[in-house]
Amino acid sequence: MDQKRVAAVADELKIAAITPYTSIDYPGCFSAVAFIQGCPWRCRYCHNPHMQPREFPPQYLHSSWGELVTLLERRKGLLDAVVFSGGEPTLDPALRDAMQRVKEMGFKIGLHTSGCYPEHVAQVIDLVDWVGLDVKASLTDAEAYRWITGLNKSDPADHVSQTLELIQKTGVSYECRTTAHPAYLPDEKILSLAKELRSRGVETFALQVYRKPKELDLPFANVGHEYPEPETLEALQKLFPRFELRRE
Numbered sequence: 615m616d617q618k619r620v621a622a623v624a625d626e627l628k629i630a631a632i633t634p635y636t637s638i639d640y641p642g643c644f645s646a647v648a649f650i651q652g653c654p655w656r657c658r659y660c661h662n663p664h665m666q667p668r669e670f671p672p673q674y675l676h677s678s679w680g681e682l683v684t685l686l687e688r689r690k691g692l693l694d695a696v697v698f699s700g701g702e703p704t705l706d707p708a709l710r711d712a713m714q715r716v717k718e719m720g721f722k723i724g725l726h727t728s729g730c731y732p733e734h735v736a737q738v739i740d741l742v743d744w745v746g747l748d749v750k751a752s753l754t755d756a757e758a759y760r761w762i763t764g765l766n767k768s769d770p771a772d773h774v775s776q777t778l779e780l781i782q783k784t785g786v787s788y789e790c791r792t793t794a795h796p797a798y799l800p801d802e803k804i805l806s807l808a809k810e811l812r813s814r815g816v817e818t819f820a821l822q823v824y825r826k827p828k829e830l831d832l833p834f835a836n837v838g839h840e841y842p843e844p845e846t847l848e849a850l851q852k853l854f855p856r857f858e859l860r861r862e
């Protein structure tokens with residue numbers, strides 16, 4: 615992985631899109647979300663495949679640092695935080711400078727990450743107030759992780775494991791979240807993943823049931839409220855001090 619990347623300034627941040635106002639992307643905060651262009655993974659259920667290449671696809675509109683700053687100046691007092699999401703925000707060399715400038719404007723910083731770049735997370739974590747860490751499968755199941763993320767060679771689970779460890783060491787507030795579908799995560803696998811995370815000290819866990827977007831031809835169909843089973847949900851509620859089921 616890229617250990618020697620050169621820092622860049624916030625104006626160079628590649629923003630694919632901005633959500634001006636949301637109450638669900640940073641629990642307990644009203645936030646704006648900046649989606650950063652580029653991701654090294656190719657997850658089978660990705661809702662934002664146009665954000666995977668580092669270059670902006672020409673057929674999509676994109677946003678800019680200037681638009682984010684203008685939005686934040688207008689929304690001072692109405693927004694608590696800015697969430698950097700993606701794509702994978704930590705691949706952008708301008709992320710640290712952007713976070714610093716957003717912080718100077720008085721906003722908290724949220725970070726959504728797949729955990730694919732632990733060393734990049736380490737470069738910004740002191741500026742971050744809350745992390746949403748995607749955990750896509752068991753961190754001891756390299757094969758399952760490769761299958762979901764579309765990688766053949768590297769060990770994505772190991773990178774995520776290192777990122778989790780790093781986040782825990784800093785003491786920053788965080789949640790682990792898993793996008794779930796019975797095709798790859800039947801109830802018994804949900805439970806074993808949850809137990810694994812709990813045994814690693816995770817206290818906040820969100821299960822996000824897969825939802826098929828109309829505009830994308832993704833391989834998994836929508837599932838009904840019978841998944842996961844009520845017993846599984848009950849077990850998850852007992853296991854974690856804070857557990858949330860998300861269906862949208």
Ligand code: SF4
Nearest residue numbers: 653655657660701728
């Ligand atoms: S890590 Fe996220 S943005 Fe990247 S391919 Fe997977 S789902 Fe899409």
